[in-house]
Amino acid sequence: MSSKLIGKQTFALWNPPSFAGHACAVGKKEGDGPLRDSFDFITQDPFFGEKSWEKAESAFVKKAVSLALAKASLAPTDVNCVFCGDLLNQCTGTTFGMRELGIPMFGVYGACSTMAETLALAALTIDGGFTDKAMAVTSSHFCSAERQFRTPLEYGGQRPPSAQWTVTGSGAAILSIDGPGPYVKFVTPGKIVDNGTTDANHMGAAMATAAYDTIKTHLEDRGVGPDAYDLIVTGDLGAIGSRILCDFFAADGVDLAPRHADCGLLIFDRKKQDVHAGGSGCGCSASVLCGYLLNGMREGKWRNILFTATGALLSPTTTQQGESIPSIACAVAISCDK
């Protein structure tokens, strides 16, 4: 058996890659939220100077990538490959955002788990000895996501309290074979989990089971408890999904709550901002990771984080055809210690 595979499905990285640069660019609502000081760039214009929301989403990608490159003092040609993807049909948010850069690309689709998936693959590619520098990028945009997945904004549809607010923003992280950290130490890809949820306005409930499965497997594979991490942070379970996740662990006799945080709950102030159950979208966990979380690790706030982004693998077509919502969660363990 491969010696880097520990337990059932966790990969241990023997030469943990270091973050060389990371940046995020977000929209107005995110800039009005509690994490405003952690974002590298905030625009007040939802169109970001473009003519459509889809083009705006690509502009967020360009901005995040160029800022991450600048912070790492790298040119695009210094990066050997990029892993990227987003929520738009055919992942055009990131494709068109990366178009001019000329970096060899692997397109990825993991719904809202994409930031963890791209980061995982970038890390594996470096630890596997294939590249020295690899990038992970993702994005989402409230307006492009609403009209694609739900109804056009002009329709003014009502949203139930369990619905979440897609974050407008992009995050980019560059990993390098050497550097001062933080480091990617472990990767646990997720299995598809389907608990039968059919309500596309109740994603947190669908994804909580996937988060539970991946986090539980990761801890078992490593033979540790939640206290191995200062923070176990999910992508966008929101208020309801987060409670379900903690309930699942409580049923196992494990108190996850004190160490658990959710990017969807961190990014907005639900008392002051009208986002229902919290933030969501690939851009949510991406901009929280590439700002607040990695900055916090550098500042000594946390030494070990388990970044677990979750994705709901549905489409409007599968929902119309009466299908339930398969979900997945990918976990990436990030540490200040090599």
Next chain:
Amino acid sequence: MSSKLIGKQTFALWNPPSFAGHACAVGKKEGDGPLRDSFDFITQDPFFGEKSWEKAESAFVKKAVSLALAKASLAPTDVNCVFCGDLLNQCTGTTFGMRELGIPMFGVYGACSTMAETLALAALTIDGGFTDKAMAVTSSHFCSAERQFRTPLEYGGQRPPSAQWTVTGSGAAILSIDGPGPYVKFVTPGKIVDNGTTDANHMGAAMATAAYDTIKTHLEDRGVGPDAYDLIVTGDLGAIGSRILCDFFAADGVDLAPRHADCGLLIFDRKKQDVHAGGSGCGCSASVLCGYLLNGMREGKWRNILFTATGALLSPTTTQQGESIPSIACAVAISCDK
């Protein structure tokens, strides 16, 4: 610099993984074509017993995967991870096809380049020491693709001669850390290339530039000519794209034509079957690779193949917004020699 990175963007695999099992399942039209004897399974029913074309596409995935597992004498739990993706919005063709299997999954989006991309990532994961067994899977379906990308079939839209026919089928390949071959020796991920083509019924022209860029880079990175391969096979350039590709090489003084083949031209008989410029879709290169090509290598027909699948990274939305068609090509060198 990483020693497995040769030249600009080619990864050399030091412990080339072997194909352990591969299978394909296709529809009626493919079964009527010249490669009929190479397919593991042919159904006459475009619905494959399901109630929608999307569900049928997932049924093709299930069939190809179960046949590949059976040929490799493996259970799903023996496979450490799967890389999969398809053309449907949010890649639901493969997601729903893989749902019950419980294999840790990395979702991928590379349009019609997906079979090469999934195969490349599965190979890197094994050579990188993370897994012993990894699977690559993709699919497409003529009816689900037409209604999503162009017009519903009931509309009876006319198609220009440059249009291609999306293959109905799925291919699955399982790679293993050891085995009798054929082996994956090199991987060259592609850069996004955009030559300004805007006609969504002229994909071959858009993708030919990407194929040229990746194949040329691969040969330069390895320091070899086309004669290093018995066959340089593109995914689905079709008749027009294939001619453009050979023209590009001819302008460099390189005669690619005698060694070039295209899965989109191999799978149908354009004289007898009404497919315009040839076959296309992820399922095209997947079912030709997992049947005709790998069987041919086992039979001694070819010892070295450069499998280069190409993808057009557009969406109906980007086309409606007047965007051109970015393309990408991923190359995987497969050899009978370790």
